[in-house]
Structures are given as C-alpha cells and as structure tokens.
Amino acid sequence: xxxxxxxxxxxxxxxxxxxxxxxxxxxxxxxxxxxxxxxxxxxxxxxxxxxxxxxxxxxxxxxxxxxxxxxxxxxxxxxxxxxxxxxxxxxxxxxxxxxxxxxxxxxxxxxxxxxxxxxxxxxxxxxxxxxxxxxxxxxxxxxxxxxxxxxxxxxxxxxxxxxxxxxxxxxxxxxxxxxxxxxxxxxxxxx
Amino acid sequence: xxxxxxxxxxxxxxxxxxxxxxxxxxxxxxxxxxxxxxxxxxxxxxxxxxxxxxxxxxxxxxxxxxxxxxxxxxxxxxxxxxxxxxxxxxxxxxxxxxxxxxxxxxxxxxxxxxxxxxxxxxxxxxxxxxxxxxxxxxxxxxxxxxxxxxxxxxxxxxxxxxxxxxxxxxxxxxxxxxxxxxxxxxxxxxx
Numbered sequence: 001x002x003x004x005x006x007x008x009x010x011x012x013x014x015x016x017x018x019x020x021x022x023x024x025x026x027x028x029x030x031x032x033x034x035x036x037x038x039x040x041x042x043x044x045x046x047x048x049x050x051x052x053x054x055x056x057x058x059x060x061x062x063x064x065x066x067x068x069x070x071x072x073x074x075x076x077x078x079x080x081x082x083x084x085x086x087x088x089x090x091x092x093x094x095x096x097x098x099x100x101x102x103x104x105x106x107x108x109x110x111x112x113x114x115x116x117x118x119x120x121x122x123x124x125x126x127x128x129x130x131x132x133x134x135x136x137x138x139x140x141x142x143x144x145x146x147x148x149x150x151x152x153x154x155x156x157x158x159x160x161x162x163x164x165x166x167x168x169x170x171x172x173x174x175x176x177x178x179x180x181x182x183x184x185x186x187x188x189x190x191x
Numbered sequence: 192x193x194x195x196x197x198x199x200x201x202x203x204x205x206x207x208x209x210x211x212x213x214x215x216x217x218x219x220x221x222x223x224x225x226x227x228x229x230x231x232x233x234x235x236x237x238x239x240x241x242x243x244x245x246x247x248x249x250x251x252x253x254x255x256x257x258x259x260x261x262x263x264x265x266x267x268x269x270x271x272x273x274x275x276x277x278x279x280x281x282x283x284x285x286x287x288x289x290x291x292x293x294x295x296x297x298x299x300x301x302x303x304x305x306x307x308x309x310x311x312x313x314x315x316x317x318x319x320x321x322x323x324x325x326x327x328x329x330x331x332x333x334x335x336x337x338x339x340x341x342x343x344x345x346x347x348x349x350x351x352x353x354x355x356x357x358x359x360x361x362x363x364x365x366x367x368x369x370x371x372x373x374x375x376x377x378x379x380x381x382x
Contacts, residue, residue, distance in 0.1 A: 007197050007198075008201075010201040010202075010205070011201040011202075011204040011208070013205065014201065014205025014206060014209065015205040015206075015208035015212065017205075017209065018206045018208070018210060019209040019212050019213045022209060022210060022213040023213050023216075023244045023245060023248055024244060026251070026252075027244070027247045027248055030251040031251065054310075056310070057254065057310075059256055060255040060256065061254030061255060062254075062298070062300050062313075062352070063310065063313075064296055064298060064356070065298065065313050065314075065315040066315065091293075091358065091359075093259075093262050095238075095259050095262065097256055097257075100247070101250075102238065102239070102240050102242075103238035103239065103240075103257065103259045103260075103261075106238075106259040106262055108262055108359070110293075110359065152256075154256070158317070160317050160320055
C-alpha cells in the first residue's frame, strides 16, 4: 500500500512546491523584467518619462485609451530621489509600486489641491518604536520611505477631450525625477 | 519501470499540475480572492500588500500592474450573462446599475489585440462622454453597425473582453458595488 502511494505522493509534493514557487516567484521575475525595460526608457537614469504608443504596453496590455502615463524608476539605495509632478486640472493619480508589484503608496487629485507636487523617495529607516516608517509631509514635500531596492512611480491622467490633450501633455511632461545631491539631502532631512 | 523513470514522470506530472493549478487560481477560481458578480470578475483587494498572491499573479500574467484598490475598482467580463463568450459577430446590450463612482470607463478590447499587445481596436466610453440615465446608470450597445446612444463598435472578428473601471468610489460605495453585478450583459442577436 505504502509503495503504491509513494510516487503519487512525490508528484503531489512537487505540484505543491511548483504551485507555491510559481505564485510567489513569477510576479517578482515579471516585475524585474518590466522595471528593466522601463529603466531603459527612463533616460538619463531615473528621469521622468511619458509613455507613448506601444511603450504603454509595459504598464498594461489593456490600457485605457485616453489615459496618459508618466514613469520614474526609483533606486533609493543610489540616493534620495525627488519627483516634481506638474499636475493637470482634473483627474490624476500617483501610484508607487514595489519591485514585487505591490502598491506601496497612492494618492490622487482629491487628496492634493495643487498644481505641483514634490515627493522625496528614500530608503526606509529603522524607527525607535520598531514600526515601519510611514509617508509624511516634511517642509512642503511628501517623503515616501521605500523598503524595496527598486520602485516604480506612475503618474496618470485621463484626457478624453481631444482639444485639451496638447496642453495637458505639455504640463504633464514637464514633471521631473532626479537623484538629489548630498547637500540637498541634508537640508531635506534637517527640516 | 525503473526508479529513475518513475521519478522523472512524478516530477513532470507534479510540475505540470503545479503550473496549471496556479494559473487556474490566478484566473479567479477557487479561493483566489476574486469576486464573481454575474458575468463580471473583480479583484477587490488588488494592489494591497496583504492581497492574495493570486491577485498579483493575475494582473502581472495579463501584462498589467495591479490597480490600486484605493483609486479604482475594475470589473472584467469575457462572457455574457448566459455564460456565452463575447463574440464580435453578435450584438449586445449592457445595462448598468447606478454607478457609485466619481467617474468610470467602459472599454472593449479585441482578444487578439490584447494577446499581441496592439491597441488599435480598443473602444472606450467614459462617464464624461456617455449619455446617463436619471439615476446615474448607463445603457451601452455593442455592435458592428452604429447605434444611437452609447455605442461601442464590435471588432471585425474573434472574441472580445469588456473592462469596466470605476474611479474614486468611497469605501461604502465600494461595498455596495461589490454586492451585485455592475451591469447586465444581454446578447441580442448573432450573425
């Protein structure tokens, strides 16, 4: 009886391991490849880039026809990254993804009543309480701590009025992402 | 059969079963975290760090970053209310419930275009351009020939996918939206 069940048991064990490995590992592999491809577009390294045409497929194979996407690939271990988003009137959202595809942080036009948003991305620090550090406003800048080595910030806006497209695109594309020089980092931390 | 051959067969069977069971769950079956509402499937916890791993796999397998549950709720349909696949040669009437969202989009993707990463055949209506009922509901027609009202042109052939995205719903509205199908999909005629 035991010998009859041995090989089916081995097959079942392999099936469970393959199932779990695929579910947990595949999203990381997929996200890594996606981040590599987006990083190649985001030149000079980490700059804000508006996705056009087929480039949008790197974010979604079923994108919204009138949604405009701008991205920054963030590597916080290379230094703090500042994103200055120039926001159009109407709907927009900023979503930050970890390197495993989880949404780390998100906000939209209902939360920020401004036409410009400054966000600092940096590595998460240990806190005295032991609780994870949370995003907070510091000197008028939103500071988002990241636990992953790479992250993807996606700024989205929706333009379904063709006459406004050019103007909104111009505003949107003037957003920037850059690694802060050490002097700027000190002043951000001190304030 | 030699021991080595039995081992190889057991591993091959296990790997195949593991892979197919993972993709089956990631399509929204079993305890995957997906919610079936009539013809529509939604992943209400998508993008959250504590979301089911199948939710992340589902979106990344389909070439899409998981939507943030906070910004939008996404419903997807590949069949009508009677369980028939959505086909280009048929005409459909879609009647939504009152849509408790700040704004929404209804997008039609030809299945072949999604597979090949092309966007030429994508058709979309948003709440800003749609004709709405008095309670905020909407009725859409999908057909090859133009129709008055909210019309989405069916592709020239093959099957298609419908994605209904609702933006800016409050937690209470989300709860209500996830308690019933967001729209009925009724097939009217087929060529």
